[in-house]
Amino acid sequence: MFKSHSLERSVIFAVFVLFLLSSAMHAQSSGASALEAYTSAMKQSRIVDRIAAMEHFLAMGENGILQEDGLEILAWDYRQTGNQAGGRSRAQQLLAADPNNPLALAILSEKDDQGANASRYVTDNQFAMATRGLVSLARFRRPEGMLAANFTIMQQQVAGILHGIAGLGYLDHKAYDDAREHLKQALAVNPNDVRYTYGMALALLLNKRPDAMDGYWFLARAVNLAQGTPSGQEISAYARNMYKQDGGTDINWDKFLQATAAPGHSASSAVQASNTPSPAAPAQTTAQAASTNAAAANPAITSSKVSPAPAITAAAIAPKIRDDHPELRPPAEPAKSEPVHKRSALMSPNAPVSLGILVQTALLSGGNRQAILDALTDMVHKLRAEDEAFIMAFSNQLDFEQDLTTSDTLLADAMMQLKPKSGAALIDGVEFAIGHLKRIGKNPNRVLLVISDGRNETRKPGSALSAQLHDVRIDCIGVDVGGSSERDLLEKLASYSGGHATFASSPDQVRNVTSQVAQTIGIEP
Incomplete structure (x- = not known):
């Protein structure tokens, strides 16, 4: 009887050991399979194939750093293929795993609309995500298996999105200098983004010290970029009206539009391109051409061939632009005799x-x-x-x-x-x-x-x-x-x-x- 019980215990123990060994081998096998699946996905050259393979990897339930890398790859690839819903879904999962992930914050802060007033629709939450993402950019890590060159492109694009949304948010807060600096960074990455271009124009023109030359160049550029979009007519009408109210003419505005339609031109080169003499026309000196061309496109500069227009000043712009768009009205300068926004006590002394x-x-x-x-x-x-x-x-x-x-x-x-x-x-x-x-x-x-x-x-x-x-x-x-x-x-x-x-x-x-x-x-x- 004793031997029988001893034998039963030995058999049970042996089965238990075999079960543990089998479980360990299965876990090792699963881990190896997951790694193989991730590696296979990263080897795919076509984005659609990489998406399918990476979805298969994530379905295996792998946790840890590879899961975050996989979510980054998927969120980015979905965005690249125009699948905004897929990109945001994976970005939400990524943000749950890493609350300060700059890629996730960029995708979730990004806007779908391309309207003339897109900057007004940047919510406080989007602005917060964008600024948080900018702080985290320095810690952005390359996903396992991604080529260094591809990661550099991803970094630049993510930074461009974050700077763009932050810039539009600062524009909404009437912090025009900060808006300009962030939008400058965004346009360096995405020069044809109509929201950032239009926002840059407003940041330059609504500033206390307006920059008419660059401001109207970006405004004309935004009109060209917005052609064919639902907001194109709205931007076009607003920009032309704004230019004429500051002393410009329809003819000169059309020249500005023609100049800024050429990609890669700066404000100074644009005004020259707008009035390039034909082959039959007599040659001009560089200085003469620059003077004539600038006068033709910019109402702040006069010429004998173009009707004189008043110089663009803050006083000239303020009663016109700000009356049409009171929500963009810059804050009044505080009295210099007392500190800005000073208050004396907590809002509720006994409150949390x-x-x-x-x-x-x-x-x-x-x-x-x-x-x-x-x-x-x-x-x-x-x-x-x-x-x-x-x-x-x-x-x-x-x-x-x-x-x-x-x-x-x-x-x-x-x-x-x-x-x-x-x-x-x-x-x-x-x-x-x-x-x-x-x-x-x-x-x-x-x-x-x-x-x-x-x-x-x-x-x-x-x-x-x-x-x-x-x-x-x-x-x-x-x-x-x-x-x-x-x-x-x-x-x-x-x-x-x-x-x-x-x-x-x-x-x-x-x-x-x-x-x-x-x-x-x-x-x-």
Whole structure:
């Protein structure tokens, strides 16, 4: 009897071992099969074949980095073949796996419409995705098996989309200088995109210091690009009317249209091409030709052969363009005697807070590191039930460590992952962070806490930053601030938004200073 039970146990054990071995072999076989399927898909030269093979790979349920690579390939290939629904579906899956993937953010922020007023339809969510994608571009990784040359093209196209949507968003926010810079980058990649071309024209012409020559060149170019589209007639009528109201004539506008129909021409070359003399005409000197041609196309320049037109100035443009399109009216300049958008207190002193914590990683070394991390960890552990916060680091680039959450554990863990890194893109970090709080923060009180030494090694504060300061309060903690200009920058960022700037001269003071800031925003009693 004993031997019989022993034999049964031995048999059961042997079967169990065989089952484990079989499962392991099956898992290895499945992994090998998935890798083979991915490799086979990447070898396909035709996009339609690669899509089918990559769909087969994803259907195998493989997880990990290859799955993300496969989703990137599929999302991009679907977009290339015009299957917008397929591209967005895969981009949504990719974004769920990697919330800061620039390719997914580009595809999901992109617009289908090509209308004259497309920029007005860029939602806050699309604008947020585009700006987030631009921050993540530096970390864009080449999918496994993709040729380096093909990845370079993908990178350029993704950057073009993100800059384009961001530019249109800034145009909607009447931040014309920022719109122009982003649209310039977008047009370098996609020079025939009517939305970006039309947006660039408005950014140049509606600016406080209008650029008539380039502005009307881009406007005429947009008319040509929009021909045959549902919005083509609308753009054409608006552009011609705008040009005539500024002193131009129908004949000269037609010359501008003729010149800008030729691809690759700049504004200066376009006005020359619009009036090139025929072979039978007498020759002109270069200077004469330039003067005559520019006068023919641009109402700001006069000539003896063209009826004189008034110079284009901001005063001349404002009552005409802005009356026709009040939604594009630039904000009035604030009085110089008081700070821009200044406010004195939180919107609701006892209400929950949406808090952004922006940390300069160059400070996270030596004795400062532990002092800063301990102080911030104490702060997030004291967040109330409805408070939320995010962690962002800046060096010469921006890194999102943890998006808005009510979990103090996640925030503390993200804090511990911060590493020292040189660089001081302070204004880029502040601009992105307040924009993110404005668009995503759920609470009426929105506060950005900046920990910095006051250095800013990128661009100066622009109109996009100024326009958002009334929506988010900024409190600054200055650590190891070296000079008066650095101190002054932190004080201005804080005071313009109704916040406070406090300075710690040693690591020992950081905790007390942080505690004081927490009290002013209602986190600590």
